[in-house]
Amino acid sequence: MFEPVLLKNVEVANGHLLSTYEAGGGYQALRKVLSEYTPDEVVELVKQSNLRGRGGAGFPTGMKWSFVPKGADKPKYLCCNADEGEPGTFKDRIIMERDPHQLIEALAVSGYAIGAETAYVYIRGEYVAAIRRLEQAIAEAHEKGYLGRSVLGTDFNFTVHIHCGAGAYICGEETAMLESLEGKRAQPRLKPPFPAVAGLYASPTVINNVETLACVPHIVTRGAAWFRGIGPDKSPGPKLYCVSGQVRKPGLYELPMGIPLKELVEEHAGGPLPGRKIKAVIPGGVSAPVIPEHALEVGMDFDSLSAAGSMLGSAGVIVVDDSTCMVKVATRIIEFFHHESCGKCTPCREGLNWVVKVLRRIEAGEGAPGDLEQLDMLCKGIFGNTFCALGDGAAMGLRAALKHFREEFVAHIEEGRCPFH
Amino acid sequence: MSMREKIEQAAAAYPDQRSAIMPALVIAQKEHGHLPGPVLEEVADILGVERIWVYELATFYTLFHTEPVGRFHLQLCDNVSCMLCGSEDLLTHLETVLKIKKGDTTADGLFTLSTVECLGACEMAPVMQVGDDYHGNLDVARLDALLDSLRAAAGRAAGIEHAPQPLPGG
Numbered sequence: 001m002f003e004p005v006l007l008k009n010v011e012v013a014n015g016h017l018l019s020t021y022e023a024g025g026g027y028q029a030l031r032k033v034l035s036e037y038t039p040d041e042v043v044e045l046v047k048q049s050n051l052r053g054r055g056g057a058g059f060p061t062g063m064k065w066s067f068v069p070k071g072a073d074k075p076k077y078l079c080c081n082a083d084e085g086e087p088g089t090f091k092d093r094i095i096m097e098r099d100p101h102q103l104i105e106a107l108a109v110s111g112y113a114i115g116a117e118t119a120y121v122y123i124r125g126e127y128v129a130a131i132r133r134l135e136q137a138i139a140e141a142h143e144k145g146y147l148g149r150s151v152l153g154t155d156f157n158f159t160v161h162i163h164c165g166a167g168a169y170i171c172g173e174e175t176a177m178l179e180s181l182e183g184k185r186a187q188p189r190l191k192p193p194f195p196a197v198a199g200l201y202a203s204p205t206v207i208n209n210v211e212t213l214a215c216v217p218h219i220v221t222r223g224a225a226w227f228r229g230i231g232p233d234k235s236p237g238p239k240l241y242c243v244s245g246q247v248r249k250p251g252l253y254e255l256p257m258g259i260p261l262k263e264l265v266e267e268h269a270g271g272p273l274p275g276r277k278i279k280a281v282i283p284g285g286v287s288a289p290v291i292p293e294h295a296l297e298v299g300m301d302f303d304s305l306s307a308a309g310s311m312l313g314s315a316g317v318i319v320v321d322d323s324t325c326m327v328k329v330a331t332r333i334i335e336f337f338h339h340e341s342c343g344k345c346t347p348c349r350e351g352l353n354w355v356v357k358v359l360r361r362i363e364a365g366e367g368a369p370g371d372l373e374q375l376d377m378l379c380k381g382i383f384g385n386t387f388c389a390l391g392d393g394a395a396m397g398l399r400a401a402l403k404h405f406r407e408e409f410v411a412h413i414e415e416g417r418c419p420f421h
Numbered sequence: 422m423s424m425r426e427k428i429e430q431a432a433a434a435y436p437d438q439r440s441a442i443m444p445a446l447v448i449a450q451k452e453h454g455h456l457p458g459p460v461l462e463e464v465a466d467i468l469g470v471e472r473i474w475v476y477e478l479a480t481f482y483t484l485f486h487t488e489p490v491g492r493f494h495l496q497l498c499d500n501v502s503c504m505l506c507g508s509e510d511l512l513t514h515l516e517t518v519l520k521i522k523k524g525d526t527t528a529d530g531l532f533t534l535s536t537v538e539c540l541g542a543c544e545m546a547p548v549m550q551v552g553d554d555y556h557g558n559l560d561v562a563r564l565d566a567l568l569d570s571l572r573a574a575a576g577r578a579a580g581i582e583h584a585p586q587p588l589p590g591g
Contacts, residue, residue: 087500087539125447125484126540128553161434164447166482169538183439183474185481201437244502244543251544286501316543318502332501336538 002230004254005218006211006238010098016133018140021101027146029217030108034154037220042113046216048224050236055081055172055209056285056313057389058235058302061216065206067196068114074203078111078119081177082210085124085169086285087336088316091240092210094252096123096130100137106213108146108158109220114206117157122177125164134162169340173388174207176342187344188388211240231257235301235312243269245319246276258304262296265319276321280404284313286333287393289400290320309400325420326408330401331359337394348391351382355398367413375402424452428467438468442478446485455486483537491526491533493571496550499536502543507560511547512536514561518568531575532568 009015009024021027033042047062068076080103084092095103107119123131138160141147149157168186170176175189178200199205215237219227228236239257241264244250248270255264261283265271272278280290283300289310291298298308305312320329338352355378358371375398383395402409411419422430427448432441445464446456453460456479465472479485495515499508512523515534519527526533542548545557549564556567 084541085539088502088543089539090541090543093541124541125482126550129555163434163440164444165484166443166447166478167484167537168482180443181440182437183442183470183478185477242543244546245505250502250546282501318505318543320505324505329501329505332499332504336500339538 002238002256004238005222006095006102006214006240007252007254008099009102010094010252015098016100016137018101018137018144021099021105025221026101027105029220030105030112030146031152032220033109033112034152034156039113039115042109042220045224046113046219049215049219049227050224050234051212051215051219051227052235052237052302053209054211054215054240054315056086056287056311058312061208061212064196064208065110065114067194068204068206069197072204074201075118076114076116077200077203077205078107078114078116079174079177079181079200079205079207080107080119080121080210080213081172081174081207082121082123082127082130083165083169083171083177084127084210084314085172085340086287086314086316087333088242088244088282088285088318089314090242090244091252091315093127093130095210095214096127097133100130100134101141102214102217103134103210104137104141104146104160106216107160108151109216110206110208110213111158112156114204116206117159119158119160120163120181120200121160122163122165122171122181124171125166131162131164138162168342169336170342170388170390173390176388177207178205185342187342190387231259232299232301232303234303239300239315241300241315241317243317243319245317246273246321246324247271247319248273258299258301260296261291261298261300261317264300264317265296269317269319272319272321276323278319279322279324280320280326282318282320282397283315284311285316286318286336287311287389287397288313288316289396290326290329290404291400292404323420325363325418326401326405327359327363327412327418328420330398330405331356331363333397333401334359334394337390337397341390345387345391347382347385348387348394351378351391352394354378355382355394362409362412363418365412365415365417367409367416369413371413372402372406372409424448424463425467428464432468439470439474441468442470442475443482446475446479450485455489457487461487489526492531492575493551494533494535496535496537496540498538498540498542498546498548498550500539502539503547506546508536508547511549511559511561511564514564518565531572 014020043065051061052058171186176186180186195205235257241253278293338356341348343349379395382391428445431444461475465475547559548557
């Protein structure tokens with residue numbers, strides 16, 4: 001029987017308060033690492049757990065931490081990516097609103113591991129409730145000595161600051177987030193140097209997603225073997241899945257990594273709405289290529305989804321039923337990427353503008369012969385040619401829609417109308 | 422606390438004052454409702470940073486408004502999950518009952534209607550943000566009730582502002 005840990009407190013009354021968190025064993029991981037572990041031993045523990053980042057790319061967290069140079073004379077920073085702009089994704093908001101101390105403890109443990117005394121939590125500005133809860137929790141943690149100078153009477157000093165974003169999806173890209181934190185327009189930086197070596201203010205910086213960090217205290221208290229024992233070997237651990245769209249029970253589900261997508265949608269999220277059939281599912285936020293209904297047996301983990309031509313991404317699962325036009329869905333997705341393109345590089349800035357115009361024309365019944373070939377050509381021009389992954393995400397999503405639902409695009413062009421209207 | 426004091430307090434979190442521009446703009450927008458040129462220049466002066474740095478942020482991030490917005494900014498999400506759950510119909514309804522198109526403000530200055538990209542609350546789609554608050558699982562009836570409550574809140578606030586002073590000894 002799988003036991004949820006990340007969402008343990010979210011349904012508890014007053015789960016956001018320090019007293020509730022402590023009553024459930026909260027801050028024991030911080031006490032443990034400060035009294036029993038060297039920073040290197042914490043890094044090693046996280047490496048052994050095989051924790052992979054829950055923000056999208058799935059990079060091994062312990063390895064990322066180990067890239068921080070030893071003995072650098074500059075201060076080290078920990079940045080928590082709580083921008084959460086990927087449509088279909090809301091997991092980090094729920095942790096911050098309902099169990100903010102889980103994140104604060106995670107930040108303190110992680111900061112200790114990498115040698116940082118300052119953490120910035122970059123939260124999207126729309127998340128006002130989460131920001132207030134986190135501010136309140138930071139104040140509580142300071143009062144009880146979990147943050148501040150000499151944490152729990154040790155020589156570890158640690159402060160957490162909240163930095164509000166202001167509505168730019170690109171801030172989820174780690175180097176763009178650093179630019180934004182430095183008070184500039186959020187545009188991605190050329191890598192290398194990687195943030196672990198030269199990140200915020202050119203200092204060594206680790207950037208982790210909220211859910212990734214939230215796993216860390218549980219790895220400390222329960223051990224790396226416990227974490228590795230959940231789900232597939234190469235992508236272990238508990239995982240938060242956000243389910244939304246045309247489904248009976250949309251919501252946030254904590255289940256083992258690797259659970260079949262079909263089981264997640266049909267059993268946990270209740271399946272399609274009455275009288276409808278599932279047509280397709282986007283498994284990892286709108287940059288993850290859509291999966292048609294017949295292929296939903298795929299496991300929800302980094303490697304299985306990659307092998308199936310999609311990706312886990314943010315695990316924002318969007319369910320689409322048979323009443324919906326896939327051209328319309330694809331158009332809305334590309335409109336999003338077009339709107340959110342930071343404008344730094346031409347293939348993304350100009351290419352997506354072009355793609356949007358063609359898609360809107362097709363959806364309106366004004367498509368022309370050759371439009372689909374033009375879309376294929378545009379995807380080829382964008383994919384792999386952009387500064388960051390925003391353009392890639394858009395091109396991958398459109399390619400999958402064109403591959404799996406080409407007949408709908410063709411019908412729009414041949415019939416001169418949207419068959420679903 | 423004055424705007425200057427709030428901004429100076431926020432800036433203490435950073436080793437570089439440029440980092441404080443975004444927090445300062447959030448404070449200034451809360452204070453003034455939007456960010457016209459003179460406010461941007463005041464922010465730059467308080468932080469002691471180049472004015473162009475402040476201008477370039479105010480025009481890049483969508484939550485900053487350099488033009489005025491209505492008393493209640495209705496920000497309806499129309500991204501994929503909300504679209505699949507009926508946000509288009511809600512937009513049509515809002516445009517009909519408010520007698521404005523998206524992007525516009527009602528003549529009485531009460532409502533500005535916008536569509537926005539994902540609000541990160543897809544489990545309660547369709548969702549709309551009004552001020553600091555999210556309103557989810559919306560349908561036409563809930564939307565009408567919400568508009569009524571906002572109008573009532575505006576009326577109450579106006580009533581307080583213009584309430585007659587009690588008579589001496591009364």
